[in-house]
Amino acid sequence: MQAVMIERPGGPEVLRIVEQPRPRPKAGEVLIRVAAAGVNRPDVQQRRGLYPPPPNASEILGLDVAGIIDDVGEGVDGQYVGNPVCALVNGGGYAEFCAVPAVQCMPIPNGLSFIEGASLPEVFFTAWNNLIWLARLEHGETLLIHGGTSGVGMAGIQIARHLRGATVFATAGTEEKRAVCEAIGAQAAVDYRGAWDEGIRALTGGEGVDVILDGQAGANTQRQLDLLKYDGRLVFIASHQGSTAEVNIRTLVRRRLTITGSTLRPRPPAYKGRLARELVDHVWPLFEDGRITTRIHKVVPFTEVQEAHHILDENQQIGKVVLAVDPALAATVPSSGKRF
Ligand SMILES: NC(=O)c1ccc[n+]([C@@H]2O[C@H](COP(=O)([O-])OP(=O)(O)OC[C@H]3O[C@@H](n4cnc5c(N)ncnc54)[C@H](OP(=O)(O)O)[C@@H]3O)[C@@H](O)[C@H]2O)c1
Incomplete structure (x- = not known):
């Protein structure tokens, strides 16, 4: 089968489409023909050599797919063959076939295409894991999401707004991106350059927020803490601006703050399976009635994978970039599949 591998750490030019053996589904896994x-x-971080795959994970890039189940491993019911699914995968998504634990598969929400299905798992798993499970976002709380038009940001704004009735603020780098944040449910969005914290403080009548979701960290960390209310939670999902920071512990002690963070990829299938079930139960119905949407910035043919990474390198995207691995199938809307 054809798959995308990294020749060496570097820019998009190090991505190569190469011939690789088709994976065989192990016990508890399914093989997906990727659309x-x-x-x-x-x-992008993996391509740059900054995020190596965990032990036993595929060296092929790609963390989520949509396609059709082609085969099943031991212990998985053969009736699933032929079912359309989207799935969080442990690597190996940029390929014609991908093996994944069956529990990480979900039906594609009714009415969505394979392209839209492929845009969901990684970002919705990450948003749910961090906002609902880790930050324990409560009904009616206030939330700040940095990078509001990232895939995770757009998922998070919508989950917080529609499933927690939260008041959501966001940061984004351009006027256009800030307008998109507001169109999908943020009360207001500000530029993350300059006095973003003063902007959010003013918007909250000086009160600050209950939860902050951030992927930047570094020198801004104390400013994040200063913006949290009593019992506030700061959740890191990456540290692109620096993995160390000096913070005033007295701020934490006085206001009972929590700093936490997570990465999804090394979690075992059982954990990801629980996340999948919660998403299907609580979020998928909102796609079906149109309250939650996915925004596809660009569909890029598989053979132009370098272009897809170039878009992310330049932060051009608003929402999701998706690779059409099988372009004819990718654009179609499947009939509803069975639930795992
Ligand atoms: N921990 C996990 O399990 C996990 C899993 C998936 C993703 N992540 C992290 O979650 C974040 C979003 O991932 P994604 O794939 O959804 O991202 P993405 O679509 O590539 O978007 C990232 C966005 O971050 C914005 N940005 C750049 N510099 C910024 C800054 N200094 N402050 C605020 N925003 C900034 C950019 O938009 P602008 O034009 O607004 O700058 C860019 O569009 C990333 O940090 C990623 O590493 C974590």
Whole structure:
């Protein structure tokens, strides 16, 4: 089968389409014939040599796919063959076939294409894991999401707004991106350059927010803490601006703050399976009635994978970039599949 591998750490030019053996589904796994694969920031970090795959994970790039189940491993019911699914995968998504634990598969929400299905898993798993499970976002709380038009940001704004009734603020780098944040449910969005914290403080009548979701960290960390209310939670999902920071512990002690963070990829299938079930139960119905949407910035043919990474390198995207691995199938809307 054809798959995308990294020749050496570097820019998009190090991505190569090469012939690789078709994976065989192990016990508890299914083999997916991939129609479309999501392109995510961690793929860019992996390409740059900054985010190596965990032990036993595929060296092939790609963390989420949509396609059709082609085969099943031991212990998985053969009736699933032929079912359309989207799935969070442990690597190996940028390929014609991908093996994945069955529990990480979900039906594609009714009415969405394979392209739209492939845009969902990584970002919705990450948003749910960090906002609902880790930050324990409560009904009616206030939330700040940095990078509001990232895939994770757009998922997070919508989950917080529609499933927690939260008041959501966001940061984004351009006027156009800030307008998109507001169109999908943020009360207001500000530029993350300059006095973004003063902007959010003013918007909250001086009160600050209950939860902050951030992928930048570094020198801004104390400013994040200063913006949290009593019992506030700061959740890191990356540290692109620096993995160390000096913070005033007294701020934490006085206001009972929590700093936490997570990475999804090394979690075992059982954990990801629980996340999948919660998404299907609570978020998928909102796609079906149109309250939650996915925004596809660009569909890029598989053979032009370098272009897909170039878009992310330049932060041009608003929403998701998706690779059409099988372009004819990718654009179609499948009939509803069985639930795992
Ligand atoms: N921990 C996990 O399990 C996990 C899993 C997936 C992703 N992630 C992280 O989640 C974040 C989003 O991932 P993604 O794939 O959805 O990203 P993405 O679509 O590639 O978007 C990232 C966005 O970050 C914005 N940005 C750049 N510099 C910024 C800054 N200094 N402050 C605020 N925003 C900034 C950019 O938009 P502007 O034009 O607004 O700058 C860019 O569009 C990334 O940090 C990624 O590493 C973590």
